Amino acid sequence: PWFQIWLDIVPVVILDGVSLICDSVLFNAVDLAYVKIPSSVTIISKEAFAFCTKMISVSIRDSVQIVGYGTLLVVVLARSKIPGQLSPSAESVLWIDNLKEIDISENSNLVIVDGVLMNREKDSDQYYDPFKGGDYSIPNTVTTFCAGAFSRCSRLTCVEIPDSMT
Numbered sequence: 001p002w003f004q005i006w007l008d009i010v011p012v013v014i015l016d017g018v019s020l021i022c023d024s025v026l027f028n029a030v031d032l033a034y035v036k037i038p039s040s041v042t043i044i045s046k047e048a049f050a051f052c053t054k055m056i057s058v059s060i061r062d063s064v065q066i067v068g069y070g071t072l073l074v075v076v077l078a079r080s081k082i083p084g085q086l087s088p089s090a091e092s093v094l095w096i097d098n099l100k101e102i103d104i105s106e107n108s109n110l111v112i113v114d115g116v117l118m119n120r121e122k123d124s125d126q127y128y129d130p131f132k133g134g135d136y137s138i139p140n141t142v143t144t145f146c147a148g149a150f151s152r153c154s155r156l157t158c159v160e161i162p163d164s165m166t
Helices: 002-008
Strands: 011-013 034-036 057-059 079-081 101-103 110-113 116-119 124-128 134-137 156-160
Parallel strands (some): 011 034, 034 057, 134 156
Antiparallel strands (some): 110 116, 116 124
8 A cells, every 4th residue: 555655755754753764765755855854763774765856855853873875865955954963974865966055064073175075084075066067186184985975976077086095
């Protein structure tokens, strides 16, 4: 019976008391536009909302500590707020079409350096703005970059990788 209504799901409100959002729970729910996540949720598993191509709003609370791979893969959010102590990687949160703004004002684990989202230690590139063009030289402090950090960067012409990369 679930599959019969799958394509008609637009808003989802997860009830308080739920602590885990399972793998692929709303994968490819193409009409899903909004998800409200309560403060009881601490884990969002992989691909939970992947390919929800009409998703315009998701509220990830400060209580969320783990966000799995591809959680918001190929959705159309224009803004993303990364809450509290969450330390996402590009493959977990940020493969988002049309992302124009990342709000990290309440997150002490991340910094933005020249428009590039990095971890606080500045040794890992997390996300490169796909709307930026030209060349990018990865800073010498960077030793790793996340899978997907440069995904959808069609305007990026060259990435210079420093010797610090292993």
